[in-house]
Amino acid sequence: xxxxxxxxxxxxxxxxxxxxxxxxxxxxxxxxxxxxxxxxxxxxxxxxxxxxxxxxxxxxxxxxxxxxxxxxxxxxxxxxxxxxxxxxxxxxxxxxxxxxxxxxxxxxxxxxxxxxxxxxxxxxxxxxxxxxxxxxxxxxxxxxxxxxxxxxxxxxxxxxxxxxxxxxxxxxxxxxxxxxxxxxxxxxxxxxxxxxxxxxxxxxxxxxxxxxxxxxxxxxxxxxxxxxxxxxxxxxxxxxxxxxxxxxxxxxxxxxxxxxxxxxxxxxxxxxxxxxxxxxxxxxxxxxxxxxxxxxxxxxxxxxxxxxxxxxxxxxxxxxxxxxxxxxxxxxxxxxxxxxxxxxxxxxxxxxxxxxxxxxxxxxxxxxxxxxxxxxxxxxxxxxxxxxxxxxxxxxxxxxxxxxxxxxxxxxxxxxxxxxxxxxxxxxxxxxxx
Amino acid sequence: xxxxxxxxxxxxxxxxxxxxxxxxxxxxxxxxxxxxxxxxxxxxxxxxxxxxxxxxxxxxxxxxxxxxxxxxxxxxxxxxxxxxxxxxxxxxxxxxxxxxxxxxxxxxxxxxxxxxxxxxxxxxxxxxxxxxxxxxxxxxxxxxxxxxxxxxxxxxxxxxxxxxxxxxxxxxxxxxxxxxxxxxxxxxxxxxxxxxxxxxxxxxxxxxxxxxxxxxxxxxxxxxxxxxxxxxxxxxxxxxxxxxxxxxxxxxxxxxxxxxxxxxxxxxxxxxxxxxxxxxxxxxxxxxxxxxxxxxxxxxxxxxxxxxxxxxxxxxxxxx
Numbered sequence: 001x002x003x004x005x006x007x008x009x010x011x012x013x014x015x016x017x018x019x020x021x022x023x024x025x026x027x028x029x030x031x032x033x034x035x036x037x038x039x040x041x042x043x044x045x046x047x048x049x050x051x052x053x054x055x056x057x058x059x060x061x062x063x064x065x066x067x068x069x070x071x072x073x074x075x076x077x078x079x080x081x082x083x084x085x086x087x088x089x090x091x092x093x094x095x096x097x098x099x100x101x102x103x104x105x106x107x108x109x110x111x112x113x114x115x116x117x118x119x120x121x122x123x124x125x126x127x128x129x130x131x132x133x134x135x136x137x138x139x140x141x142x143x144x145x146x147x148x149x150x151x152x153x154x155x156x157x158x159x160x161x162x163x164x165x166x167x168x169x170x171x172x173x174x175x176x177x178x179x180x181x182x183x184x185x186x187x188x189x190x191x192x193x194x195x196x197x198x199x200x201x202x203x204x205x206x207x208x209x210x211x212x213x214x215x216x217x218x219x220x221x222x223x224x225x226x227x228x229x230x231x232x233x234x235x236x237x238x239x240x241x242x243x244x245x246x247x248x249x250x251x252x253x254x255x256x257x258x259x260x261x262x263x264x265x266x267x268x269x270x271x272x273x274x275x276x277x278x279x280x281x282x283x284x285x286x287x288x289x290x291x292x293x294x295x296x297x298x299x300x301x302x303x304x305x306x307x308x309x310x311x312x313x314x315x316x317x318x319x320x321x322x323x324x325x326x327x328x329x330x331x332x333x334x335x336x337x338x339x340x341x342x343x344x345x346x347x348x349x350x351x352x353x354x355x356x357x358x359x360x361x362x363x364x365x366x367x368x369x370x371x372x373x374x375x376x377x378x379x380x381x382x383x384x385x386x387x388x389x390x391x392x393x394x395x396x397x398x399x400x401x402x403x404x405x406x407x408x409x410x411x412x413x414x415x416x417x418x419x420x421x422x423x424x425x426x427x428x429x430x431x432x433x434x
Numbered sequence: 435x436x437x438x439x440x441x442x443x444x445x446x447x448x449x450x451x452x453x454x455x456x457x458x459x460x461x462x463x464x465x466x467x468x469x470x471x472x473x474x475x476x477x478x479x480x481x482x483x484x485x486x487x488x489x490x491x492x493x494x495x496x497x498x499x500x501x502x503x504x505x506x507x508x509x510x511x512x513x514x515x516x517x518x519x520x521x522x523x524x525x526x527x528x529x530x531x532x533x534x535x536x537x538x539x540x541x542x543x544x545x546x547x548x549x550x551x552x553x554x555x556x557x558x559x560x561x562x563x564x565x566x567x568x569x570x571x572x573x574x575x576x577x578x579x580x581x582x583x584x585x586x587x588x589x590x591x592x593x594x595x596x597x598x599x600x601x602x603x604x605x606x607x608x609x610x611x612x613x614x615x616x617x618x619x620x621x622x623x624x625x626x627x628x629x630x631x632x633x634x635x636x637x638x639x640x641x642x643x644x645x646x647x648x649x650x651x652x653x654x655x656x657x658x659x660x661x662x663x664x665x666x667x668x669x670x671x672x673x674x675x676x677x678x679x680x681x682x683x684x685x686x687x688x689x690x691x692x693x694x695x696x697x698x699x700x701x702x703x704x705x706x707x708x709x710x711x712x713x714x715x716x717x718x719x720x721x722x723x724x725x726x727x728x729x730x731x732x733x734x735x736x737x738x739x740x741x742x743x744x745x746x747x748x749x750x751x752x753x754x
């Protein structure tokens with residue numbers, strides 16, 4: 001998809017930097033003049049190029065595969081309906097290897113070599129944080145689909161947005177009322193001993209406290225751990241709910257060993273679907289999860305009350321009623337997150353059209369137009385549900401799903417309100433210079 | 435004859451720096467940015483090469499020295515609001531101190547044990563970064579804001595996020611370290627280091643304190659590796675634990691092996707080669723690391739001394 005530019009393609013250079021070689025540049029410019037003329041004539045109808053920073057390899061590859069499919073489906077839908085401002089949309093893909101250093105290089109490559117209009121699509125927090133400075137320095141809008149709190153923390157910069165998926169702080173906060181009312185008041189947390197786990201460690205206790213419930217123990221498990229039984233005696237006997245957010249390949253062992261530890265007499269279990277994205281819920285060893293509850297961003301399994309927009313979205317992306325790829329039941333999707341790609345691309349479309357976006361010279365206008373957005377109604381463009389957007393912290397807020405594992409499927413038993421996940425803004429990006 | 439090779443050596447090194455200087459004005463924007471990164475990381479490889487190439491000590495823990503510089507500079511800016519020069523010095527000092535401590539402990543071993551001990555220390559350093567996530571940002575890392583990354587000289591301010599300033603800063607660091615390396619390898623100290631690599635027992639019998647010389651080499655190598663770490667934080671604005679992972683201990687080894695161990699310019703060539711193979715092939719296939727791996731295997735099979743090492747062996751015997 002990507003238009004690969006040649007190494008010494010003189011048309012790609014910045015003339016202001018090349019005063020020392022002005023004569024040579026003028027000669028090259030003259031030689032290439034017919035090309036420039038053709039380009040300027042075509043610019044009004046040239047496609048909008050979206051740089052897709054994709055986790056094609058590395059730890060994020062399973063997510064990346066589905067982010068790519070979802071984004072391709074959204075771009076097809078947008079193009080079939082006339083594109084953005086009458087211009088077709090083209091995804092230019094670069095693999096970041098799920099590595100923050102490479103991520104920053106890829107953002108530079110989009111801005112300076114591919115000359116894309118924006119950069120889009122990053123999931124893993126460390127890649128987003130590592131790439132954010134490059135986006136700010138190149139003054140290229142960077143729309144991430146990460147769910148991390150880093151954007152809303154206002155510690156990044158004015159060019160970074162997360163308008164298509166809620167952040168983890170909001171997700172955790174909106175889970176607390178349901179947990180306290182339905183699962184139990186005494187909660188023990190088990191989480192991986194790194195950043196993803198720390199979000200849950202830090203945000204859940206105050207959220208539960210506000211609902212009259214308490215976290216009575218927090219058990220951090222080192223990321224290198226492969227056996228968990230030795231940690232389970234630390235779970236207090238009076239625990240009513242085990243809140244678990246283990247991620248990675250070890251999750252199967254974790255659940256299996258938890259099952260062996262408790263047998264049939266277990267506390268309530270509440271987890272985040274991040275643990276089991278792209279993993280079949282019916283995998284051997286996960287039987288112990290039957291009857292437990294999970295947060296889901298967007299439901300993996302088709303629900304009886306799915307909206308027409310949700311059905312159309314699932315068909316367009318190519319997932320069946322069980323949330324797996326159509327024709328390959330073993331290729332389970334990352335449904336709780338990938339909808340964010342679809343919705344973000346529609347936010348980009350809306351903001352570009354509001355800004356009257358013509359090309360990279362309008363990037364600042366695009367930033368301001370995005371900051372002015374207030375809400376996104378549920379529908380074909382936002383099939384996960386309605387959202388509100390806070391332009392000061394560049395973050396959207398939406399509904400969340402709580403699903404119960406029943407008969408080898410996940411059934412949505414509760415949908416939160418947008419207000420459940422709101423919190424006080426921690427800063428204001430709009431005060432930063434563009 | 436000696437003067438002729440000396441003149442050639444200086445002409446080559448000055449020529450390379452002049453070439454890199456001119457490239458700033460002719461490279462397309464993206465490659466200008468990439469070269470700034472490559473020069474910075476080539477300094478990391480040069481620091482590694484000093485120990486691996488000239489002393490023959492294979493460390494698998496040099497990521498800790500790079501990240502000592504990265505965090506030493508980055509955290510002082512982030513938490514204490516220090517300026518760029520002070521932060522850079524803090525980063526380099528952290529690397530030097532860490533190298534001294536690690537050197538004192540790790541040099542009690544040699545060979546494979548030295549490799550394992552350095553890897554273990556680096557792993558401890560990596561886990562400490564995760565453990566103190568409240569200050570270090572853990573695996574997510576921290577962003578050094580653009581406004582903090584300006585170099586002020588009186589009333590003149592240089593914005594390190596400006597591509598040309600960044601390129602020239604990286605080139606300045608590269609040039610200084612290149613000449614330090616050249617001076618070291620041509621000095622008596624450098625010759626003792628090579629003697630230790632060739633035959634440590636004989637060197638000791640000749641009256642040299644090999645442990646003290648090796649310790650000095652570890653400290654010098656660690657200090658040089660910390661400098662690009664500090665520069666990376668200040669030039670590119672991100673500090674994160676991935677730079678302390680084992681991957682960043684292996685990368686300088688690969689860059690040096692590719693370019694040519696015990697050659698002053700090999701680290702630059704190796705880093706450049708690896709970067710561009712990755713950058714170009716990743717546009718065609720997601721299996722680009724396989725291509726990098728195959729390239730490395732071919733190199734080990736057909737040019738075990740690396741690119742510049744092979745050139746020196748066959749044609750240019752005077753290359754330092």
